[in-house]
Amino acid sequence: METPALPHDLGINAAQAHQLIHQALTDGVTQLDTHEVQPILNAYGLHTLPTWIASDSAEAVHIAEQIGYPVAIKLRSPDIPHKSEVQGVMLYLRTAHEVQQAADAIIDRVKRAYPQARIHGLLVQGMANLAGAQELRIAVEQDPIFGPLILLGDGSVEWNKDSQAAVALPALNMTLARYLIMQALKSGKIRGRSALHPLDIAGLSRLLVQVFNLILDCPEVHRLDIHPLLASGSEFTLLDVTLHLTPFSGDPQELEEQVQLNNQEY
Numbered sequence: 001m002e003t004p005a006l007p008h009d010l011g012i013n014a015a016q017a018h019q020l021i022h023q024a025l026t027d028g029v030t031q032l033d034t035h036e037v038q039p040i041l042n043a044y045g046l047h048t049l050p051t052w053i054a055s056d057s058a059e060a061v062h063i064a065e066q067i068g069y070p071v072a073i074k075l076r077s078p079d080i081p082h083k084s085e086v087q088g089v090m091l092y093l094r095t096a097h098e099v100q101q102a103a104d105a106i107i108d109r110v111k112r113a114y115p116q117a118r119i120h121g122l123l124v125q126g127m128a129n130l131a132g133a134q135e136l137r138i139a140v141e142q143d144p145i146f147g148p149l150i151l152l153g154d155g156s157v158e159w160n161k162d163s164q165a166a167v168a169l170p171a172l173n174m175t176l177a178r179y180l181i182m183q184a185l186k187s188g189k190i191r192g193r194s195a196l197h198p199l200d201i202a203g204l205s206r207l208l209v210q211v212f213n214l215i216l217d218c219p220e221v222h223r224l225d226i227h228p229l230l231a232s233g234s235e236f237t238l239l240d241v242t243l244h245l246t247p248f249s250g251d252p253q254e255l256e257e258q259v260q261l262n263n264q265e266y
Contacts, residue, residue: 053121072124073123074125079114135229137153150212203236
């Protein structure tokens, strides 16, 4: 019988995650973007690409000058979940002029296409090294019958979750996470290697277990989308993350029960 378990060398800080989630809900925030969710993910050993927030194009230029080129600029708006609708992501910006033009253009497109949409500034990131890397996608969604589902698929395409993602039910340990990955590979939903590196199945299994434990410990997490997850050899970097929260009443431990087996173990 398989039971969920963390790898022995993986530490978590559930108290930190609970505090951050509680504060967000207290403030009336139910959707967190990459910058906001960063400390919650860090509490479970999950690391995003360092991200800064700019209020306008001038501040975006200032940040880019500090972190170095090239950079990526991304729209922050809770009313536009799919940034591609307004070309809300601009990559490989190499000069201050390019950053200013791209930032102003994103904001202008939003104002014209969605005049009522709230704009919470722009995310500024250093460009990740995409050479030879594989883009994956991990999502957690709620099923009305089974509860949270973990989905794994290719991050380089807009997927149909019913046909392009492998699905698993929590709980995941390293063995079950590896089984999910193998199912995704065999069904062609992800590739076994990028142009330069084979997929690190053990490393991806570990990451899936980390995601599972976040969901298990924090029932307020209603939906999680890691898109894309950049896999390059043994390195995994979360480039864009969106986390949706809903208030949770009750103690998840109340749903736990002990079962005595034939060998008297519990």
